[in-house]
Amino acid sequence: QQPVQSPQAVILREGEDAVINCSSSKALYSVHWYRQKHGEAPVFLMILLKGGEQKGHEKISASFNEKKQQSSLYLTASQLSYSGTYFCGTDQQGGKLIFGQGTELSVKP
Amino acid sequence: DTGVSQNPRHKITKRGQNVTFRCDPISEHNRLYWYRQTLGQGPEFLTYFQNEAQLEKSRLLSDRFSAERPKGSFSTLEIQRTEQGDSAMYLCASSLARQEGMGRNTGELFFGEGSRLTVL
Numbered sequence: 658q659q660p661v662q663s664p665q666a667v668i669l670r671e672g673e674d675a676v677i678n679c680s681s682s683k684a685l686y687s688v689h690w691y692r693q694k695h696g697e698a699p700v701f702l703m704i705l706l707k708g709g710e711q712k713g714h715e716k717i718s719a720s721f722n723e724k725k726q727q728s729s730l731y732l733t734a735s736q737l738s739y740s741g742t743y744f745c746g747t748d749q750q751g752g753k754l755i756f757g758q759g760t761e762l763s764v765k766p
Numbered sequence: 767d768t769g770v771s772q773n774p775r776h777k778i779t780k781r782g783q784n785v786t787f788r789c790d791p792i793s794e795h796n797r798l799y800w801y802r803q804t805l806g807q808g809p810e811f812l813t814y815f816q817n818e819a820q821l822e823k824s825r826l827l828s829d830r831f832s833a834e835r836p837k838g839s840f841s842t843l844e845i846q847r848t849e850q851g852d853s854a855m856y857l858c859a860s861s862l863a864r865q866e867g868m869g870r871n872t873g874e875l876f877f878g879e880g881s882r883l884t885v886l
Contacts, residue, residue, distance in 0.1 A: 659808075689874065689875070691875075691877075697879070698768065698857065698877035698878060698879050698880055699809065699857075699875075699877050700768075700877070701874040701875065701876070704874055712874075744808050744809070746875075752797065752814070752816075752821070752863055753799070753811055753814050753821075753822055754799070754811070754875065755811055756801075756808035756809045756810075756811075757808050758807060758808050759806075759807070759808050
């Protein structure tokens with residue numbers, strides 16, 4: 658079942674912070690976060706595993722609430738390069754990722 | 767460049783024709799995924815492989831779609847009797863899944879640049 662992301666879109670000024678949320682109705686084993694720029698393939702940002710293990714880019718942080726099946730991606734001190742569409746992908750079991758509908762982030766100078 | 771290559775990058779075809787896409791994953795990756803993406807939407811899961819075994823195929827996927835990964839390396843996705851609704855970007859991704867417990871995937875996905883299909 659497709660996870661739900663919020664907000665659908667957000668506009669920031671450089672240096673501002675943003676939080677993107679991802680919610681599932683099913684128990685999750687892991688949550689992945691990807692960013693996709695227009696005309697390009699999605700690029701890995703972060704993976705959060707049940708049990709607390711995380712791996713990803715140093716400048717990206719995220720949380721995973723296993724009980725609520727929710728994850729949040731924190732973007733701090735945003736830069737122009739952060740612009741793009743952010744997708745969460747959820748893994749319930751077996752390893753396939755189901756992606757949310759995306760959150761479009763625009764960072765303005 | 768993620769190391770995952772897809773061919774062709776663009777394909778224009780007439781309704782009713784068959785098309786085939788190829789994906790070459792990162793060589794040591796044991797998992798390979800196919801997704802479909804339309805404008806403004808997230809990638810939609812189609813199917814995935816662990817080595818040469820096809821582990822799951824989306825229930826929403828028509829029988830006109832078939833995928834193979836014959837030697838556990840490259841994969842092909844074939845669409846038979848294409849329809850205009852098949853027009854989309856077809857994305858391939860690979861990962862290295864560590865076998866933990868029930869074999870859940872703990873590896874990030876590396877996506878190819880995609881194959882864009884236009885059905886006239």
